[in-house]
Amino acid sequence: MRAIVYNKYGPADVLKLTEVEKPVPGDNHVLVKIHAASLNYGNLVLLKGEPFLARFAFGLLKPKYSIPGGDIAGQVEAIGKDVKQFQLGDEVFGDLSLCGWAGFAEYVSVPENALALKPANLSFEEAAAVPMAGVTALQSLRDKGNIQTGQKVLINGASGGVGTFAVQIAKAFGAEVTGVCSTRNLDILESIGADHCLDYTKESFTDKPEGYDLILGVNGSHPLSDYKRTLNPNGIFVHVGGSGSQMFQAMALGPLISMIGSKKMSSFLQRANQQDLIFMKELVESGKVKPVIDKCFELSEVPDAFRYFEEGHAQGKVVITI
Template sequence: MKAIVHDAYGPPAVLRLEEVEQPVPGSGEVLIRVHAASVDPGVWHLTAGRPYLIRAVGFGLRAPKTRVRGMDVAGRVEAVGPEVTRLRPGDEVYGTCNGSFAEYACAKENTLAHKPKNLSFAHAAAVPASACTALQALRDAGRLQAGQTVLVIGAAGGVGTFAVQLAKAFGAHVTGVCSTTGADLARSLGADEVIDYTREDPTDGTRRYDLVLDTAGNRPLSELRRALTPRGTLVIVGGEGGGRWLGGTDRQLRALLLSPFVAHRLRGLASSQHHSDLRLLTELIEAGSVTPVVDRTHRLADVPAAIRHLKEGHARGKTVIRVQA
């Protein structure tokens, strides 16, 4: 089968299309015929091996342990391994796995759910990692309640587009922060207000929010806290920039260390994907409350170009890889 592989860390150019052996599902796994996958910042970090922390936590110190890249996946179940109970061959599914930039991939059953009936495979592939991250940031780390005010920084990005819609579905008043080019998109997703960060500072303290969700940039904690109500909550998702060892994750670590000593709740987020959250997202998608935003699609061979597009900050919503028709 064809797959996107790499044997060394580096820029997107280290990725190449190659014929590899088709995987075999193990216990609790299913084999998926991949129709679509999507690109997220995690794919770039695992390709580059940066920050170096990700190498130390089990992804391979000197070279990637997993040759095939890609995480988000949508496709049909081809075969099931032992102890699989929910899924069967022929089921249309979406979720996450290791190695979705390939014609076939194996995934754990508990990281998959049945694909929303009203989504194509391409749009379904845009959902799992980013939508689960937004959901867990708002519901779990942020403890969002109906009637609260939310500031979503990075409202036109992969996680941000889902966060705006989910916060509205939960009954919040949502202000989105993005550049001029993303303002109309944020409004179309339901943002009550939009702040263009190229024209005004959303954290200057003139407006305060019950929850600030930072999905983009590398603003200092002191600036982000200015935008919080006296007992407000800050949730930091991911982190770009920073040093080569910790990258942007150092802000999350500093937030956790500072939180016990201030009135604000300061939280980082290490998201995960589980079929229970995917089922909830399916309900919201089929009800029309949440719609994935696809910025553009690429062929499997063009994964390096798709990652470059994301890394350069051009994507609005998600970039999708079409693998099979």
């Protein structure tokens, strides 16, 4: 089968399209013929081995996983004898980040609990855009942010992969949502139901008199003090992504700030979870959430997809058609 393979950390140039052996499913594994995959920030971490601490999980001197790619959507081609949840021909989607990655290929063999049935109202490309970004948004809002109906929620970095899901999920939970983005992305936020849209090239959320009960920092370089000042009493800030300095502040200073006041500051890392994947499937099928896709690339164009993604201006998700 064809797959994107790399054997050293570096820029997108280290990624090569090559022929590798087609996997054979084990007793509790599912063989999926992959129709589409998508890019996430975690793919960049695996490619570059940065930040360096990530290498303790992904390989200290060279990549532990030779085929990148976490999010997939495809069709079940074979199943192991102990598989209970799926049958031949089922259309599925999933997050492979806890079971060896390997999504940028024509086939993958994965444990059945990494998958769920694909939302019936989505194409394979649309379904591949959902797992990691959608579950990240869900877990950060619901589990870390304790989102409640009627709350005022701010999503900073609202037009990217996680951000577009976060806006819609927060609306589905009954929140009043303000999204922060650049001028070119205002139409996207309006189309996915944001109540208020702030163009950061013209105004800052820190200048607004109103406060927020929950802030999701998906992107940006604001210091923690800006978020703290903008939170309402008992408000919660959740750092999902942004500059390195912002990440350090959230991890090092967040717990201290949370101890001495009513405002809570925390950082968050998504963890793949089948039940949350099923929850996202239900949100999508109910019409409350839809993936926003910026651009699709072919499998042979994965290096170009990485270069485009790394520019940081994607409007929604970048998808790979296999």
